[in-house]
Amino acid sequence: MLIKTKSNILSSEITDRAVFESRREFIKAATIFSAGIMLPSLGHAEAGKYADVPVGPYSAKLPVTDREDVANYTNYYEFSSNKKDSTVLAKGLKTKPWSVEVAGEVEKPGVYNLEDILKDNPVQERIYRFRCVEAWSMVVPWIGFPLGDMLKRFKPTSKAKFVEFTTIYNPKVMIGQRSGGLDWPYVESLRIDEAMHPLTMMVTGMYGDELPNQNGAPLRLIVPWKYGFKSIKAIVKIRFIENMPETAWHKSAPNEYGFYANVNPEVSHPRWSQRRERVLGSSLFTPKRDTEKFNGYGAEVAALYSGMDLKKYF
Numbered sequence: 001m002l003i004k005t006k007s008n009i010l011s012s013e014i015t016d017r018a019v020f021e022s023r024r025e026f027i028k029a030a031t032i033f034s035a036g037i038m039l040p041s042l043g044h045a046e047a048g049k050y051a052d053v054p055v056g057p058y059s060a061k062l063p064v065t066d067r068e069d070v071a072n073y074t075n076y077y078e079f080s081s082n083k084k085d086s087t088v089l090a091k092g093l094k095t096k097p098w099s100v101e102v103a104g105e106v107e108k109p110g111v112y113n114l115e116d117i118l119k120d121n122p123v124q125e126r127i128y129r130f131r132c133v134e135a136w137s138m139v140v141p142w143i144g145f146p147l148g149d150m151l152k153r154f155k156p157t158s159k160a161k162f163v164e165f166t167t168i169y170n171p172k173v174m175i176g177q178r179s180g181g182l183d184w185p186y187v188e189s190l191r192i193d194e195a196m197h198p199l200t201m202m203v204t205g206m207y208g209d210e211l212p213n214q215n216g217a218p219l220r221l222i223v224p225w226k227y228g229f230k231s232i233k234a235i236v237k238i239r240f241i242e243n244m245p246e247t248a249w250h251k252s253a254p255n256e257y258g259f260y261a262n263v264n265p266e267v268s269h270p271r272w273s274q275r276r277e278r279v280l281g282s283s284l285f286t287p288k289r290d291t292e293k294f295n296g297y298g299a300e301v302a303a304l305y306s307g308m309d310l311k312k313y314f
Contacts, residue, residue: 055126057198065280067206074215100117101236106160114218120150121149124145130224133227143206148200150202168185169184182251199224200222225263226295227262267310276288
């Protein structure tokens with residue numbers, strides 16, 4: 001079933017999905033030709049590892065942001081606070097081999113190789129609208145699998161009320177971790193029902209290929225109804241816990257970054273309004289669009305917060 005999401009994004013602002021798909025088919029055909037005739041040793045990254053993955057049931061029919069914009073404008077404070085620097089700085093991060101530690105209130109703790117996780121969790125493509133707290137947005141064809149499917153395999157106990165995620169700590173390469181901007185390593189968390197929601201996605205790729213380092217390779221989180229700072233990158237630990245943990249941005253600036261991070265245009269950030277947003281890649285002269293509550297996914301997730309004051313629990 002496709003998410004029915006109203007959108008007033010102008011087609012002139014971003015790349016149409018049909019254009020992206022036709023471009024992907026062209027690249028795929030060209031790659032096959034090159035691989036078969038000119039470059040027989042072509043690796044997965046060049047060949048498009050995820051070129052043939054199926055479109056997932058929750059993928060929205062929305063225009064897709066240009067790949068170059070998404071790959072070259074990122075929030076990755078482990079490398080830099082500058083949105084463009086991570087494209088270069090992240091190249092030195094070694095992402096193979098990769099493993100994830102699972103701990104806490106769970107029956108099957110341990111250290112799991114990423115290859116084994118992927119064998120147990122077939123990937124799919126989902127086109128999601130993505131919203132950053134600094135009032136810009138984009139639409140990305142993410143590739144991954146439902147987070148809940150993976151978490152269920154670890155058999156969380158009845159005490160598991162929250163799921164905590166931790167980023168790799170590697171200040172030799174991730175030079176932003178040498179500063180005191182945040183309490184490293186980066187930690188984020190979801191309530192267990194948010195983590196198990198079918199929209200929540202563990203991502204390993206985008207645009208038909210492996211996830212670039214600057215976008216969070218090899219494993220990152222996407223929670224499409226929340227602000228982007230919830231989408232923790234380069235995950236190395238998942239912990240099931242009973243009590244709400246302290247998360248990185250909430251610890252750093254609790255008056256600015258709430259635990260829930262739900263997109264709510266009625267709650268202004270102390271330093272800017274959340275009511276309007278600009279589509280990534282659009283001209284500064286292009287009018288901003290209205291921000292949608294829950295980033296347009298209210299029909300799917302509003303029930304998770306029934307009875308909660310979302311101005312208080314922001």
